[in-house]
């Protein structure tokens with residue numbers, strides 16, 4: 306039997322990270338590659354109890370079709386948390402679905418889409434299905450540089466996709482002054498901002514900073530997720546969007562999956578409704594914060610002086626810059642041969658990849674293994690640097 310794939314499907318490629326993760330599943334590999342939350346943070350007993358509650362008290366609606374917009378009490382919870390109207394909240398099947406839906410309703414073939422340098426690979430994948438023309442906006446260690454949003458870039462652009470909190474892949478956080486500037490410049494230029502924020506609650510130092518959405522609710526879509534604060538397998542996220550866009554997104558979601566599972570939405574709500582996250586998130590922060598410190602200490606101890614990295618104030622990642630001539634992809638082959646893994650930085654760039662970069666996740670590997678893995682990686686890098 307033969308069939309013809311759509312042109313769109315023919316252009317699809319697998320995420321470099323997912324391919325790497327397959328290799329790193331071998332138990333002997335110390336993997337800093339995955340962006341997975343630590344299973345130690347999953348509130349298993351609470352989730353178990355919530356399943357029983359939901360199936361005992363509301364079995365029919367939990368197992369029935371539901372509204373596309375989402376389970377109303379969960380939407381109300383999100384609305385209260387962000388101090389917005391419930392009408393603006395859409396529950397999504399993970400924030401990844403938010404990215405997919407936004408791509409579908411905002412991008413035509415060839416549309417200009419602005420992204421950070423580098424940016425979240427999963428967003429590049431989601432938007433790529435609509436075949437935009439990506440433009441990487443110059444960014445530095447603090448994130449996107451607002452002044453770089455010249456009229457030449459913003460005119461006709463469909464949106465700027467940005468990650469102000471502990472960005473995936475760099476772990477960097479956009480300072481509050483830059484947020485204000487960015488929100489103002491975008492508003493003046495009529496540029497829509499997509500604010501992806503799965504890591505905002507995971508701040509290990511300093512306070513949580515105001516969202517871009519709070520600075521211009523008419524010109525920003527905010528995306529959030531329960532993946533990093535409860536469990537990613539639940540696949541429950543949300544977005545907050547201006548009214549007209551919200552309506553379009555609901556239509557697109559109807560076509561995609563009718564609605565996010567009634568069952569998991571109710572379980573999430575059952576767990577969080579009494580304020581559980583306010584006691585749970587500090588525990589996640591404490592664990593990840595300690596892991597982050599351990600990795601920073603290991604890096605200082607074992608990485609050669611020609612290598613630099615950032616000091617994240619939250620999130621799950623550290624971004625490493627190698628000397629110019631060292632290629633992250635080639636380094637990975639050598640690292641895997643020595644049973645240690647990371648994600649090379651190049652796939653996170655929409656244009657002109659910086660090949661001498663890599664991303665390290667510090668959340669899933671236990672502390673003693675962090676030291677062992679970073680020591681091994683440091684030796685491999687040292688050989689490359691001198692070679």
Ligand SMILES: Cc1ncc(COP(=O)(O)O)c(C=O)c1O
Nearest residue numbers: 340399400401425473530532542
């Ligand atoms: C920046 C960013 N956005 C979105 C997602 C997708 O998260 P979710 O599990 O909510 O779909 C991730 C997952 O790692 C992410 O890092």
